[in-house]
Amino acid sequence: MLLIDCPYCGPRPEIEFTYGGEAHRARPADPAALSDEEWAGYLYLRRNPKGRHAERWRHAHGCGRFFNALRDTVSDAFLATYRVNETPPPPTIGPEAAA
Amino acid sequence: MAELLRTLPLADFAPLTGRPVRLVAAAPAARFVLRARGPAAAAAAPALGTPLPAIACRAAVAGELAALWLGPDEWLLLAPAAAGAALHARLVAALGGMAHALTDIGHRQGAMLLSGPAATATLNAGCPLDFDPEAFPVGMCTRTVLARAEVVLWRTGAEAFRIEAGRSFLPYVWRFLEEAATASAAA
Numbered sequence: 637m638l639l640i641d642c643p644y645c646g647p648r649p650e651i652e653f654t655y656g657g658e659a660h661r662a663r664p665a666d667p668a669a670l671s672d673e674e675w676a677g678y679l680y681l682r683r684n685p686k687g688r689h690a691e692r693w694r695h696a697h698g699c700g701r702f703f704n705a706l707r708d709t710v711s712d713a714f715l716a717t718y719r720v721n722e723t724p725p726p727p728t729i730g731p732e733a734a735a
Numbered sequence: 736m737a738e739l740l741r742t743l744p745l746a747d748f749a750p751l752t753g754r755p756v757r758l759v760a761a762a763p764a765a766r767f768v769l770r771a772r773g774p775a776a777a778a779a780a781p782a783l784g785t786p787l788p789a790i791a792c793r794a795a796v797a798g799e800l801a802a803l804w805l806g807p808d809e810w811l812l813l814a815p816a817a818a819g820a821a822l823h824a825r826l827v828a829a830l831g832g833m834a835h836a837l838t839d840i841g842h843r844q845g846a847m848l849l850s851g852p853a854a855t856a857t858l859n860a861g862c863p864l865d866f867d868p869e870a871f872p873v874g875m876c877t878r879t880v881l882a883r884a885e886v887v888l889w890r891t892g893a894e895a896f897r898i899e900a901g902r903s904f905l906p907y908v909w910r911f912l913e914e915a916a917t918a919s920a921a922a
Contacts, residue, residue, distance in 0.1 A: 637863050644806070645877065646791070646792075648879075649863040649880075651863070651880050652879060697880045698877060698878050699807065699878070700806045700809065701806055701807060
């Protein structure tokens, strides 16, 4: 079973978690000033990268907290997890991991 | 006027004994969920008789009261049913004027007590957590998933667990553990 490292509780089985979409998306300060296309882009368009992806997860059946994760969408490996108010850390596993 | 009677979902379930696993319904309890941060969390300590555990997934016990860490600002408070009203009054007095949420969930969920040498094997039938004493020591508690039902597990002894589950899930969780215990006894 895939283990996900909750920043609060430590490594836990994936069945305790729910996915929360792409991370670090800032809501436009003044939505009324946007064109329909720009607003639709904020609402619906996501990066969907092949490779490293910063995304939100929630430890729904644990501490209940949202946090962010760096995940490789090709290998499904969780490279790092961090709290919502933190900047993405360097990956803890994989070729980019610090020695 | 009709009387409201408190019914207990596990009242008709005979305790499981005489196996490597013992399963009994826990006595009715008072339960509260306290959400608080910083000063409000600290202010609850005198009312409880113990500071709220600050370490993740740990429980603090003071006499018959217990505070279980559920999240960074969330605790499950357990007390004997008869002590619930007094605990509530003490917490309300201690936390007055501070931002917090104190919710009575005493009838929302119930509990059962699982113990015996095969207790961890029985839990592992429906829960992938590592119950090695190093990974899940006595005093550790956590919300998790047991056979697809959300439960709160609290390790109260080397071979003893308290399992809190939603009221309507109690018969299901009980039957699941009963079957798992039979299987682990046969193994």
